[in-house]
Amino acid sequence: MQTIKVGNMSVKTGEKASGYVEVKDTEIELPVTIICGDKEGKTIFISGGVHNAEYVGIQTAIEIANEISPSKLTGNLIILPLMNRTGFEHRTMSMVYEDGKNLNREFPGNQQGTVADKICYTVVTEFQKNADYYIDLHCGDGYEDLTPYVYCVGAAAPEVVKKARAMAEVVNVPYLVQSPCGTGGSYNYAGSCGIPSILIERGCLGIWSKEEVELGKEDVRNVLRYLGVLEGDVSKRTYNPTDVGTVIYKNAGHTGCWYPTKRSGDTFKKGEILGYIKDYFGNVLEICVAEMDGILLYQVSSLSIIKGGSMVAYGENPNQK
Ligand SMILES: [Zn+2]
Structure with missing residues (x-):
């Protein structure tokens, strides 16, 4: 029997639960869904809303959390659809509402800092600590025009980079970027800690559509299928990302x-x-x-x-x- 613990939530093999995880010493509670497969295996962390106007990623994470059941999984999913919750609720574009910081520059954060630092610290110590692999869902920001592409970690151990590249290669986008950063971004830091991690960029301009979310969900499902966590084979894609x-x-x-x-x-x-x-x-x-x-x-x-x-x-x- 496997048990996944995030904050006060504790979910066992074959169970699915949603709830909130508090960011200590703040008023913030982060929404999380944990899905533990009927069969035991690796744990995948999926996040959205590091930047709160990146709606395709947020909605993709919400729908993935709703649609996948434990019976389809060999392993576990921890889904955090909205990392910058107060930013979302005050429509601050990408900044944390309380301190104006960009979460994607502050990892690994710390418990003694401002609200953004505490959110990063919570994500590292409660979410990333459980993860064998990590998928972070982004878009262009509300003021950015963007063509879909995928990042994989580069500042990590060679076997971590290799695994992350292989995850990125099943994402249905034309371009791949191997990031040289080991801190700052959530997925960058996770990579430097030994977790093969990718960041998918799809959507932009503070809008979202069903079509983009469908593509986003199929990207996530294909990475999960590739990792052997979700049942079924990786589906046919339009693009093979080129570095x-x-x-x-x-x-x-x-x-x-x-x-x-x-x-x-x-x-x-x-x-x-x-x-x-x-x-x-x-x-x-x-x-x-x-x-x-x-x-x-x-x-x-x-x-x-x-x-x-x-x-x-x-x-x-x-x-x-
Ligand atoms: Zn972003």
């Missing part, structure tokens, strides 16, 4: 108005202009120029752009290699 190699994350050098010239998913040559930042009179403050041939993974879509915040992110175009 885009180096990714350039270019932050804005000025606050002002943003005028992009491309759309996410577009490819371009080194030296092409990707967008302009102008002041409130239309004077150009900054020109964003491609530093290599690339594929645009995401970019700011709002007219508003903020100095030091994201502007564009692009990888090497694998089709031009």
